[in-house]
Amino acid sequence: MSGKALNIGDQFPNFQAQTNEGNIDFYEWMTDKWAILFSHPADFTPVCTTELSRVAQLIPEFNKRGVKPIALSCDTAESHKGWIEDIKSYAKLPSFDYPIIADNKRELALKLNMLDKDELSAEGIPLTCRAVFVVDDKKKLRLSILYPATTGRNFDEILRVIDSLQLTQTKSVATPADWKQGGQCMVLPTVKAEDVPKLFPQGVQTIEVPSGKSYLRITAQPKD
Numbered sequence: 001m002s003g004k005a006l007n008i009g010d011q012f013p014n015f016q017a018q019t020n021e022g023n024i025d026f027y028e029w030m031t032d033k034w035a036i037l038f039s040h041p042a043d044f045t046p047v048c049t050t051e052l053s054r055v056a057q058l059i060p061e062f063n064k065r066g067v068k069p070i071a072l073s074c075d076t077a078e079s080h081k082g083w084i085e086d087i088k089s090y091a092k093l094p095s096f097d098y099p100i101i102a103d104n105k106r107e108l109a110l111k112l113n114m115l116d117k118d119e120l121s122a123e124g125i126p127l128t129c130r131a132v133f134v135v136d137d138k139k140k141l142r143l144s145i146l147y148p149a150t151t152g153r154n155f156d157e158i159l160r161v162i163d164s165l166q167l168t169q170t171k172s173v174a175t176p177a178d179w180k181q182g183g184q185c186m187v188l189p190t191v192k193a194e195d196v197p198k199l200f201p202q203g204v205q206t207i208e209v210p211s212g213k214s215y216l217r218i219t220a221q222p223k224d
């Protein structure tokens with residue numbers, strides 16, 4: 001049994017949940033910001049501890065981008081409160097400034113299709129995989145990724161994707177392999193040649209390829 005698979009562009013479902021900071025309504029908690037919801041198999045586990053520490057250290061970077069992080073783990077809010085002390089110690093931080101959803105009954109994990117049938121608790125109940133959902137200020141799903149429990153996520157990559165999402169929603173560009181903030185971008189294939197000079201006053205370089213097609217158009221990252 002599981003919820004409906006979520007696709008990019010879908011309305012992200014609202015939910016109510018318990019967290020270490022009290023009960024929340026997800027939409028109300030988001031206010032008018034973006035959110036990153038990332039799940040974990042269980043409290044007091046090593047890889048999860050490194051991930052929650054990393055996100056705690058990156059809070060200023062998420063704030064700069066108008067993104068609120070929220071974690072989920074398959075244990076109770078009381079358990080989360082104890083675990084947070086370990087996370088603060090590991091991260092060498094005096095405070096822990098984002099909520100962890102207490103999904104000990106797997107209700108949200110089921111609703112959002114996050115259960116990993118290969119990863120079981122000591123009682124034989126499936127745990128959540130390492131899912132990441134990036135939800136924009138209109139409550140639309142903009143990115144989802146699923147990692148197995150044994151592979152910790154790269155949160156610099158998640159910030160990089162958020163930068164790309166926020167850039168490409170207003171400019172007629174896409175970001176190439178290994179792009180980073182400030183790097184060269186590709187002109188969208190849908191941009192007509194006659195519109196290029198007006199849209200890209202900074203200039204566009206077209207790379208010649210054997211097919212003779214002019215689709216590899218490179219430009220400096222457009223300014224805000």
Ligand code: BEZ
Nearest residue numbers: 041045046047048149150
């Ligand atoms: C961990 O966070 O280290 C972990 C949790 C569940 C399975 C494997 C690793």
